Amino acid sequence: MRVWYIMRESLTHLRGNRGTVLIGVVTTAFTISCFGGFLLLYLNLKNLAAFLQNDVQVIVYLEPEASVQTTSGVNQRLEREPAATTITFVSKERALREFHEQFPDESTLLDGMGSNPLPASFVVNVSPRFQDAESIGAFADRVRQFPGVTHVRYSQDWIDTLALFVSHFEFGAVVIGTILAVATVTIITNTVRLSFYTRREEIEILRLIGATGAFIAVPYVIEGAILGTLGGVLSLGVLKGTFEFLRFEIGASGWFRGMDHILMFFSVPVSMLLILMGMLLGCGSSLFSVFGLMKTRD
Amino acid sequence: MIRLFHVSKFFDQCAALRDVTIRIDKGECVLLTGPSGAGKTTLLKVIFGSEVPDEGQILVQNRNIARLRQGDVPYLRRTIGFVLQNFQLLPQKTVHENVVLPLIIQGVKSREAQKRVKETLGAVGMEHKRAIRAGGLSVGEQQRVCIARAIVNRPMIVLADEPTGNLDGELTMEIVELLKSIHAQGTTMLVATHNQVVVGCMKGRVLHLQAGRLVSDTRGEGE
Numbered sequence: 240m241r242v243w244y245i246m247r248e249s250l251t252h253l254r255g256n257r258g259t260v261l262i263g264v265v266t267t268a269f270t271i272s273c274f275g276g277f278l279l280l281y282l283n284l285k286n287l288a289a290f291l292q293n294d295v296q297v298i299v300y301l302e303p304e305a306s307v308q309t310t311s312g313v314n315q316r317l318e319r320e321p322a323a324t325t326i327t328f329v330s331k332e333r334a335l336r337e338f339h340e341q342f343p344d345e346s347t348l349l350d351g352m353g354s355n356p357l358p359a360s361f362v363v364n365v366s367p368r369f370q371d372a373e374s375i376g377a378f379a380d381r382v383r384q385f386p387g388v389t390h391v392r393y394s395q396d397w398i399d400t401l402a403l404f405v406s407h408f409e410f411g412a413v414v415i416g417t418i419l420a421v422a423t424v425t426i427i428t429n430t431v432r433l434s435f436y437t438r439r440e441e442i443e444i445l446r447l448i449g450a451t452g453a454f455i456a457v458p459y460v461i462e463g464a465i466l467g468t469l470g471g472v473l474s475l476g477v478l479k480g481t482f483e484f485l486r487f488e489i490g491a492s493g494w495f496r497g498m499d500h501i502l503m504f505f506s507v508p509v510s511m512l513l514i515l516m517g518m519l520l521g522c523g524s525s526l527f528s529v530f531g532l533m534k535t536r537d
Numbered sequence: 538m539i540r541l542f543h544v545s546k547f548f549d550q551c552a553a554l555r556d557v558t559i560r561i562d563k564g565e566c567v568l569l570t571g572p573s574g575a576g577k578t579t580l581l582k583v584i585f586g587s588e589v590p591d592e593g594q595i596l597v598q599n600r601n602i603a604r605l606r607q608g609d610v611p612y613l614r615r616t617i618g619f620v621l622q623n624f625q626l627l628p629q630k631t632v633h634e635n636v637v638l639p640l641i642i643q644g645v646k647s648r649e650a651q652k653r654v655k656e657t658l659g660a661v662g663m664e665h666k667r668a669i670r671a672g673g674l675s676v677g678e679q680q681r682v683c684i685a686r687a688i689v690n691r692p693m694i695v696l697a698d699e700p701t702g703n704l705d706g707e708l709t710m711e712i713v714e715l716l717k718s719i720h721a722q723g724t725t726m727l728v729a730t731h732n733q734v735v736v737g738c739m740k741g742r743v744l745h746l747q748a749g750r751l752v753s754d755t756r757g758e759g760e
Contacts, residue, residue, distance in 0.1 A: 444627060449614035450642045
């Protein structure tokens with residue numbers, strides 16, 4: 240009977256305060272969305288850094304007029320390098336074809352130059368054992384000395400910078416997450432407090448007839464939990480919609496061709512955790528609000 | 538049943554109660570009289586645990602109210618019925634919902650609670666209005682519902698603060714009769730009133746307060 244009464248009271252509170260509840264849900268959803276968006280960005284950047292770190296390539300450019308013997312010599316010396324796992328030759332013709340495929344709008348740039356200006360190259364995948372900045376640097380220095388090689392490029396520097404950025408991002412995530420959590424608590428606390436104030440007379444009557452603090456507080460705590468859960472669900476919907484839109488736009492732009500699969504949304508457990516976070520924030524805010532207001536004896 | 542030993546209560550250094558000592562035995566009907574501001578409501582509040590006395594001790598059913606922890610106050614209140622001048626009903630809830638509330642709070646099982654509410658509403662003559670919202674009742678009916686709520690959990694003590702303050706002559710007599718019938722069942726009753734008709738009809742012991750002091754204690758005809 241008591242449980243039924245408490246549940247009914249919680250729903251009555253929510254129904255009676257639709258405007259306030261709506262504002263509470265939307266603002267909670269906004270703050271959780273900010274936090275969730277930040278988390279989503281962090282997870283995807285971390286994925287990207289891990290993906291790039293596992294796929295370090297060194298590109299060895301040859302002289303424009305390198306002979307077959309020179310090309311073959313570079314290939315043989317690269318095969319002897321322990322850091323090289325797979326070696327792919329990209330001829331001048333293939334380089335031009337790939338340029339046209341990847342940059343169709345800029346393909347006319349090379350038309351006026353008569354002959355193909357792009358050099359032939361070797362794309363070398365580096366063994367995981369040699370993927371740290373020092374080993375790759377040493378490998379690149381050795382390759383630069385090979386006859387017929389003009390220059391060597393590799394992406395390790397900015398990959399390391401990205402990894403460093405991600406590690407700093409973790410700290411930022413904690414700070415911003417805490418600020419947003421405090422903001423959410425403040426919003427829900429005020430929503431519940433408003434609901435509490437509008438029912439002061441009712442609470443006074445309940446005290447008069449022997450209701451304990453817990454009996455009075457529980458409907459408000461449930462109210463906060465429902466409010467927080469709704470905010471969590473709404474924020475998840477907003478995040479999913481925004482994520483799918485951005486994924487479509489990124490896919491259409493072609494900037495990250497071949498890396499679309501790295502972009503990922505929260506897994507089901509993480510999504511549930513986000514909703515649970517909303518619920519707990521709602522519960523906590525209500526408890527904070529209600530018990531703060533019930534300290535008086537009458 | 539109720540003992541007050543040299544109880545004083547001050548509000549901003551103004552004494553609402555001053556050195557009040559009273560002993561009320563089980564089953565007594567006590568009328569608390571005096572002009573406005575004499576301390577009648579404050580006396581009821583200290584017994585009910587709403588106000589903490591600044592001096593003195595209060596024993597209600599052998600429990601020291603002055604030393605009661607805040608968490609224990611609700612449990613004290615479940616043993617005391619309180620009838621107020623302004624009824625303090627939940628206007629959006631029905632008569633039945635208002636009266637059943639103390640039983641829900643006490644965790645009484647549903648079937649037992651329904652039985653007790655039916656009996657109590659019958660006793661105050663309001664059973665036929667059980668499904669009507671309290672806000673839609675007349676003042677006399679609201680006071681009957683307030684009394685029903687106060688007695689539904691069968692308290693040993695009923696406190697009433699100006700229970701006829703908002704009622705006209707005829708309704709006053711109805712409520713007096715109702716309070717007398719509750720007292721007749723053995724309930725200890727303490728009624729604060731300045732209505733001499735009520736004092737005359739209740740025929741109880743009369744405690745007269747003036748400026749927070751107990752100035753007279755007169756045994757009634759019914760004692």
